[in-house]
Amino acid sequence: MHPQAICWAAICAVLGAPASASDGGSTTLIRAEKVIIRPGRIEEKTSVLVQDGKIVAIGANLTAPEGAREIEGKVVCAGFIDAWSTFGVDEAALRDERVSAASMTSDALNPYVDERYRLEILRAGVTALRVGVAPNGKVGGVGAVIRNHPRRSEHDVVLLKDACVALGVGITRGARGMDPFDRLADVDRALGALGDGLSYLQDKVEYKHELEAWQKTIAEKEKELDENAKKAKKDREKEKSEAEKAGKEFKEKAYKEDKRPKAPRWDDDKEVLARAANGELPVVIEAHRAIELRSLLEGAEKYDRVRWVLAGASDAADFAEELAERKILVLVVPMPLGQFRADEQHDADPSLPGRLAEAGVQLLIGSGSERALGSRDLPILAQIAIGNGLPREQAFEALTLGAARAFDVSQRIGSVEVGKDADLLVLDGEPLVAGTRVRYVLSGGDLVITPEN
Numbered sequence: 001m002h003p004q005a006i007c008w009a010a011i012c013a014v015l016g017a018p019a020s021a022s023d024g025g026s027t028t029l030i031r032a033e034k035v036i037i038r039p040g041r042i043e044e045k046t047s048v049l050v051q052d053g054k055i056v057a058i059g060a061n062l063t064a065p066e067g068a069r070e071i072e073g074k075v076v077c078a079g080f081i082d083a084w085s086t087f088g089v090d091e092a093a094l095r096d097e098r099v100s101a102a103s104m105t106s107d108a109l110n111p112y113v114d115e116r117y118r119l120e121i122l123r124a125g126v127t128a129l130r131v132g133v134a135p136n137g138k139v140g141g142v143g144a145v146i147r148n149h150p151r152r153s154e155h156d157v158v159l160l161k162d163a164c165v166a167l168g169v170g171i172t173r174g175a176r177g178m179d180p181f182d183r184l185a186d187v188d189r190a191l192g193a194l195g196d197g198l199s200y201l202q203d204k205v206e207y208k209h210e211l212e213a214w215q216k217t218i219a220e221k222e223k224e225l226d227e228n229a230k231k232a233k234k235d236r237e238k239e240k241s242e243a244e245k246a247g248k249e250f251k252e253k254a255y256k257e258d259k260r261p262k263a264p265r266w267d268d269d270k271e272v273l274a275r276a277a278n279g280e281l282p283v284v285i286e287a288h289r290a291i292e293l294r295s296l297l298e299g300a301e302k303y304d305r306v307r308w309v310l311a312g313a314s315d316a317a318d319f320a321e322e323l324a325e326r327k328i329l330v331l332v333v334p335m336p337l338g339q340f341r342a343d344e345q346h347d348a349d350p351s352l353p354g355r356l357a358e359a360g361v362q363l364l365i366g367s368g369s370e371r372a373l374g375s376r377d378l379p380i381l382a383q384i385a386i387g388n389g390l391p392r393e394q395a396f397e398a399l400t401l402g403a404a405r406a407f408d409v410s411q412r413i414g415s416v417e418v419g420k421d422a423d424l425l426v427l428d429g430e431p432l433v434a435g436t437r438v439r440y441v442l443s444g445g446d447l448v449i450t451p452e453n
Contacts, residue, residue: 027051027068028447030426030440036077038415039397048076050422053445058418069447073426073439077396078415079127080425081145081403082375083331084311084366087121088113088146088157089131094370099134101193102268103141106161108133111153117372118150122449124376125431125438127423128159130407132166132284135370138186139193140166142272143284145409147423148375149443159421163407164309165276167193169287169296171312180291187295190285194303197273203264204274210261217258279305282406284331288314297322309364309406317352320359329406330361333368334385354389363390364406365398382432392432399432421445 028050035046035058049057049064064070086094093099093108109131132143143164147157167190170183275281283306287293293315300308310316311331316323323330334350353363365382367374382395404414412421422445429436441449 026053026445027065028422028442028445029062029064029068029070030076030424031070031072032076032426033074034076035416036075036396036431037417038078038401039393046076048416048422048424050424050442050445053422055416055418055420055422055424058416071426071440071447074429075427075431076416077425077427077431078400078413079423079441079443080125080378080399081414082126082129082367082378083364083398083403083406084333084368085129085131085375086133086135086370087117087129087131087148087372087375089133093133094135096134097137099137099139099141100269101139101141101165101272103133103139104144104161105131105133105141106144106146106155106158109144109146109155109158114372115150118148119449119453120373121148121375122150122441122443123438124379125425125427125441126375126378127425127441127443128404128409128413129375130163130366130403132164134166136168136171138168138171138189140168140284142166142281143407145407147413147421147444149446150448151446152444159412160407160409162275162281163409164282164284165272167283167285169285169292170289171286183289183292184295187287187292187299191296191299191303193273194277194283194306197270197275198277198303200264200267200270201274201278207261207263211263214258214261277303277306279307282307282309282329282408284309284311286311288312290315290318293319297326297328311366312368314349314352316361317349317355320356320361323356324360324362327362329364330356331364331366332356332385333366334381334388334390350384350388353385353395354391357390357394362402363394363398364403365395379432383434386432392430395432 030048032046035043035048037043045060046058047062048055049062088109089105090108090110127148128145129148130143130145132140134140142162143166144161145159145163147159149157169186169190276283285308287296287310293313297319300306309329309331313330313332316330332353334353357363365378365385367378367381378399382399386392386395401410401414404410413423416424422442424442425438426440427436428439438449439451440447
């Protein structure tokens, strides 16, 4: 054996896994000329070993366990993530006007999505999507990150059910003609919702402190009563005896306990908004025109813990330096390609991502489409942005680790690292380059796309 070779038995010893792997369907060894571990880190002539849905080893000269499937390709990288999609969400939920901040997208996933659609999107290299309900509403509920897999149930594909809170500003159909004051009112409404969440959070924190103080006081009084119990009993008996001798009625001294603090009234929507205001959930807020972007940026300053993701942002170039300085992520659709809300994005500038990136703004890229196959366009959209000035490495990051980090799933997907889920692409060339084809796709470790299908 080559001195640098890593044998399967050694890997199992380190991972504490069984040394045998008879199920070739769950174990795959990928040999590649290049593995893009993460944006900016590349390993040449490297193999990736996948078992039971996880990446268990990466290195040169890995030996395949008995019965494992072996495949080869020029480049291996993480699967692409569509940061703005509605794929797999029940159609009725996309137009439900009853959606509130606490509405869970994970509860609205459609179990009957045509498998052919999933496969088409997988062939484009899209293995995960950030999805939401009511994309045309002012409130889009709690978004989820789901895995694109043709054979798993709608519940098995959920990677994170509470990936973000979605809000919208000035996005009603025909919004281009909205009165500017209505747009500003929309901004005030969105910021006010977060303000309500923040107040609710503060009430909960105050209640917690008040309850702790009350419990401490009660404990101290109980201890005092226990310590003085004998003396108190003697004093009571003496007072009772004296009252009887004097022919008076003996009255027990009432024990007055401090009133227990009252908990804030539970509110599902405010619970979610409180988490968002506290930075636990990112806030994806769609806004396009300069008037609402300016108002939003000004009003957002007091919410210093909110993790903003500005979606759409057609006029964001005017605010690029401020967005970069405040580390606000911008989620762009480089070209409409038939997306919803064409009224807002009919004049989308494909050079916007490059201009924002040049100013130091961190970008995400989404398909932003209600079409069944909209997410299939994601690599094309990225290539359009690249062709109009966005560096390819930044586009690649926006589709992989950048999106995973933004929506709190980077511990599972977004890069090729030991311990992560095996959502992987095997390509015949560099990613996001015209002419490069996806040869194999692994979704959750399962080989779902091959050159044969």
